[in-house]
Amino acid sequence: MDFEFSKEENELLAEVRAFLKKETTPKLLEETAKLGLIYGGPLGREFIHKFAANGWLTLNWPEEHGGLGKSAMLNFAVREEMAYARVPLIFVAAHMAGPTIMHFGSEEMKKEWLTPIARGEVEFALGYTEPQAGSDLSAIEILAEDRGDHFLLNGQKTFNTHSHVADYHWLAAITDPDAKRYHGMSMMIVDLKSPGITIRPLITMAGWQTNEVFYDDVIVPKKALVGEKNQGFYYLMAALDYERMFPLAAYQVVYDRVVEYAKETMVEGRPLSKNLLVRQKLAQLAIAFEANKLLYYRLAFILDSGQIPNYQSSMQKLFATETAQQVANTCMEVLGLYGQLKKGSKWAALEGEVEHLCRTSVVETIYAGTSEVQRNIIAQRGLKLPAK
Amino acid sequence: MDFNLSSEQNILKEAAHKLLAKECTSEFVRKMAEDENGYSPALWEKMAELGWMSLLVPESYGGSGVNFFDLSLILTEMGYYAMPGPFFATVILGGIPVLEAGSEKQKADILGELAVGKRLLTLALNEQDGTYSPKGINLSAVLKEGQYILNGKKLFVQDAHVADTIICAARTDRFKSGEPEGISLFIVDADKPGLVIEPLDTMAGDKQFEVAFNSVAISEDNILGEPGKAWPVIEKVMLMAAVAKCAEMKGGARKVMDLAIPYVKGRQQFGRVVGTFQAVQHHCANMLTLADTINFMTDQAAWKIDTGLSFEKEAAMCKAWVSDSYRTLVGLGHQIIGGLGFMEEYDLQLYFKRAREAVMMFGSADFHRELVAREIGL
Numbered sequence: 102m103d104f105e106f107s108k109e110e111n112e113l114l115a116e117v118r119a120f121l122k123k124e125t126t127p128k129l130l131e132e133t134a135k136l137g138l139i140y141g142g143p144l145g146r147e148f149i150h151k152f153a154a155n156g157w158l159t160l161n162w163p164e165e166h167g168g169l170g171k172s173a174m175l176n177f178a179v180r181e182e183m184a185y186a187r188v189p190l191i192f193v194a195a196h197m198a199g200p201t202i203m204h205f206g207s208e209e210m211k212k213e214w215l216t217p218i219a220r221g222e223v224e225f226a227l228g229y230t231e232p233q234a235g236s237d238l239s240a241i242e243i244l245a246e247d248r249g250d251h252f253l254l255n256g257q258k259t260f261n262t263h264s265h266v267a268d269y270h271w272l273a274a275i276t277d278p279d280a281k282r283y284h285g286m287s288m289m290i291v292d293l294k295s296p297g298i299t300i301r302p303l304i305t306m307a308g309w310q311t312n313e314v315f316y317d318d319v320i321v322p323k324k325a326l327v328g329e330k331n332q333g334f335y336y337l338m339a340a341l342d343y344e345r346m347f348p349l350a351a352y353q354v355v356y357d358r359v360v361e362y363a364k365e366t367m368v369e370g371r372p373l374s375k376n377l378l379v380r381q382k383l384a385q386l387a388i389a390f391e392a393n394k395l396l397y398y399r400l401a402f403i404l405d406s407g408q409i410p411n412y413q414s415s416m417q418k419l420f421a422t423e424t425a426q427q428v429a430n431t432c433m434e435v436l437g438l439y440g441q442l443k444k445g446s447k448w449a450a451l452e453g454e455v456e457h458l459c460r461t462s463v464v465e466t467i468y469a470g471t472s473e474v475q476r477n478i479i480a481q482r483g484l485k486l487p488a489k
Numbered sequence: 490m491d492f493n494l495s496s497e498q499n500i501l502k503e504a505a506h507k508l509l510a511k512e513c514t515s516e517f518v519r520k521m522a523e524d525e526n527g528y529s530p531a532l533w534e535k536m537a538e539l540g541w542m543s544l545l546v547p548e549s550y551g552g553s554g555v556n557f558f559d560l561s562l563i564l565t566e567m568g569y570y571a572m573p574g575p576f577f578a579t580v581i582l583g584g585i586p587v588l589e590a591g592s593e594k595q596k597a598d599i600l601g602e603l604a605v606g607k608r609l610l611t612l613a614l615n616e617q618d619g620t621y622s623p624k625g626i627n628l629s630a631v632l633k634e635g636q637y638i639l640n641g642k643k644l645f646v647q648d649a650h651v652a653d654t655i656i657c658a659a660r661t662d663r664f665k666s667g668e669p670e671g672i673s674l675f676i677v678d679a680d681k682p683g684l685v686i687e688p689l690d691t692m693a694g695d696k697q698f699e700v701a702f703n704s705v706a707i708s709e710d711n712i713l714g715e716p717g718k719a720w721p722v723i724e725k726v727m728l729m730a731a732v733a734k735c736a737e738m739k740g741g742a743r744k745v746m747d748l749a750i751p752y753v754k755g756r757q758q759f760g761r762v763v764g765t766f767q768a769v770q771h772h773c774a775n776m777l778t779l780a781d782t783i784n785f786m787t788d789q790a791a792w793k794i795d796t797g798l799s800f801e802k803e804a805a806m807c808k809a810w811v812s813d814s815y816r817t818l819v820g821l822g823h824q825i826i827g828g829l830g831f832m833e834e835y836d837l838q839l840y841f842k843r844a845r846e847a848v849m850m851f852g853s854a855d856f857h858r859e860l861v862a863r864e865i866g867l
């Protein structure tokens with residue numbers, strides 16, 4: 102066993118860290134925070150183009166597709182660095198669609214998409230959820246009718262977070278409405294500028310924008326189909342297994358600031374950090390971050406061993422997101438009444454960051470598989486408990 | 490990073506699993522709780538033949554000088570089978586202080602015998618305060634004509650009844666009461682006049698004792714390390730013991746999973762297997778998450794000890810995390826196994842009781858969180 106990065110890994114991480122330090126501007130941070138860490142804003146694109154020119158966006162991809170052929174371990178570590186720097190972190194094209202194309206796409210599709218994705222030149226929006234299909238993705242209804250040389254799409258998506266800043270929709274649609282469950286779905290790449298697409302904003306309690314996307318007789322060329330027709334549900338599930346990872350460093354940054362705050366803030370004549378309860382709570386979070394780190398890098402280790410993580414991805418998602426909420430709540434408690442004050446308010450502590458984190462943390466245990474779904478997966482796949 | 494065991498480590502682990510599966514059945518565990526000695530000399534010999542006591546002892550003293558991590562694998566198997574006996578007291582609590590602070594002669598005398606299972610040891614540390622703080626060490630050692638005279642009482646001394654040697658922490662400088670300075674470790678032969686050993690009746694049936702020192706005379710040669718400077722040694726030993734205890738808990742956690750998961754797959758209620766109920770599945774998922782994190786935190790801390798670098802942070806994080814998690818895991822095991830798990834004849838109780846003791850030993854979760862707080866600069 103070995104719980105350290107190799108020398109080579111540390112060297113590359115130091116380079117990445119130096120780059121992030123040098124290139125991150127307050128304006129970029131502001132845009133990224135406003136977008137909820139998703140990729141696609143103008144400053145984010147400018148930044149990621151430079152970042153990706155080093156091969157760092159997809160450094161575990163083969164060189165022929167714009168990667169560096171490095172380990173998943175390094176890829177995971179770089180994502181933690183990006184999360185800590187609070188630059189764009191959530192990539193649908195580079196981290197979800199790309200690997201799926203690489204595994205299941207035709208040679209033509211690989212040529213068309215992978216290099217631009219690796220360079221950060223295009224971004225996709227995830228098009229899975231529909232009003233009646235949340236946790237149960239097999240219940241989607243959006244219809245892609247086969248019209249010979251094209252598909253004709255009609256239906257609706259919801260909670261599609263990237264749609265207003267992305268270029269393409271990574272869309273799950275029904276291509277065979279008569280097929281048995283799981284067998285009539287296909288994945289396709291749809292230009293979000295296509296006639297017939299309407300995007301309606303939904304504003305979250307975190308102040309971020311997500312969207313409803315309506316498809317009204319949208320024509321999609323056949324070459325947009327990913328892999329084989331009607332295999333979409335399988336691709337979608339596989340993508341979740343090899344790409345499901347949750348860097349927690351965006352929470353670690355705020356936690357680190359709160360630790361400093363506790364050291365500097367005098368309450369009743371002594372630093373807050375000398376209060377035994379505060380010490381216990383902050384120490385407990387440091388321990389939870391450590392446990393998460395081990396669950397997180399286990400995923401990379403499994404991938405680098407040539408296997409696909411299974412229940413382990415669900416476990417890390419569950420653990421990281423529940424820890425995230427504990428971080429938000431504990432930080433709020435440490436700040437006390439000041440914790441409720443928003444950015445810009447008189448007397449706001451830490452620029453209202455904790456107040457915002459507290460609101461954003463709500464969705465963590467819901468999106469990309471709720472905690473309940475993750476627990477089902479852990480029980481059924483990890484412990485082989487029967488589903489029925 | 491590498492999350493796998495080496496092939497040698499796998500062999501070691503398998504060998505331990507195999508021996509204990511045969512020799513350390515739950516009937517044996519129950520019998521030893523009632524037995525006055527609390528262990529089987531025959532099994533002890535077999536363990537010695539396999540070299541388990543020698544793992545930490547350097548080759549120059551007749552050991553195999555492997556490492557702490559490999560020892561932790563053996564402790565995990567012992568935890569799995571709830572193995573009773575003086576292994577932990579001898580190898581960890583007695584052996585490590587000698588390794589850390591002993592003179593060449595002391596090491597040669599003690600470790601050579603320890604490595605082959607011929608010398609049983611223990612550590613007399615806690616007193617009436619029941620804390621792991623220098624303030625709690627008040628047993629007095631007064632130098633008189635080349636001999637230290639020890640007076641006072643030690644509590645919770647593990648396996649003192651079978652130990653050949655008791656390592657005792659005492660205050661050699663009474664003017665430094667309450668401070669880390671002025672504490673020394675003594676090598677005490679268990680048959681010294683003035684030693685009175687009285688058993689305590691413990692929850693798990695493991696053997697712990699009150700050891701009274703009534704003017705016990707110890708020669709100056711039997712001081713371990715520099716007089717008055719033992720506290721840093723004790724702190725280090727306690728952290729290593731904490732990680733070692735976590736390794737046992739790691740094994741216990743695996744055993745509880747092995748009891749609980751097959752049970753919910755077989756047990757039927759309302760016409761279906763209870764393992765199909767989501768409420769039960771979610772308890773099971775939580776148990777697996779706890780078990781996996783217990784494994785990783787323990788492995789990381791044990792690995793860190795062997796690097797020779799400072800391991801305070803990893804060890805304290807490990808003990809805090811594993812203590813809380815193991816107790817929760819056993820509790821969930823009880824919840825999903827139901828009434829059967831409450832029966833004395835069912836094995837789950839063995840693990841419940843050991844868990845309750847283990848979480849307190851060598852510092853509770855709160856104690857170790859405080860260490861972590863210091864480590865992160867609070």
